Ligand SMILES: [Fe+2]
């Protein structure tokens with residue numbers, strides 16, 4: 608069983624975002640596997656950086672859609688993205704200085720944050736954006 612299992616409960620109904628969420632879940636699983644298998648720093652850092660930059664890319668996709676269609680909860684949503692980006696950035700910087708290493712706690716933080724953010728925040732834009740995009 609993967610560290611973070613995809614569940615269709617996570618679907619927002621906005622295809623582009625759902626595909627990106629699946630990719631984020633895959634990257635979290637890749638990172639967990641690399642950690643569990645004791646892979647070297649180079650490999651861990653490569654996946655970690657990929658996860659951070661893909662998360663940034665994904666957040667900007669969502670923010671662009673929400674901005675374009677005038678989603679009323681854009682600013683609060685954006686704040687959650689910002690706080691996650693800040694935490695990940697800080698972790699990467701501290702890791703580069705050798706102050707911290709990737710741990711199960713960090714992995715759980717990434718998994719839980721993504722899960723709760725999708726379930727509680729992203730899913731709220733589902734009906735709104737689907738309607739604007741003419742999906743429903
Ligand atoms: Fe989001």
Ligand SMILES: [Fe+2]
Nearest residue numbers: 628669725729
């Ligand atoms: Fe998202």
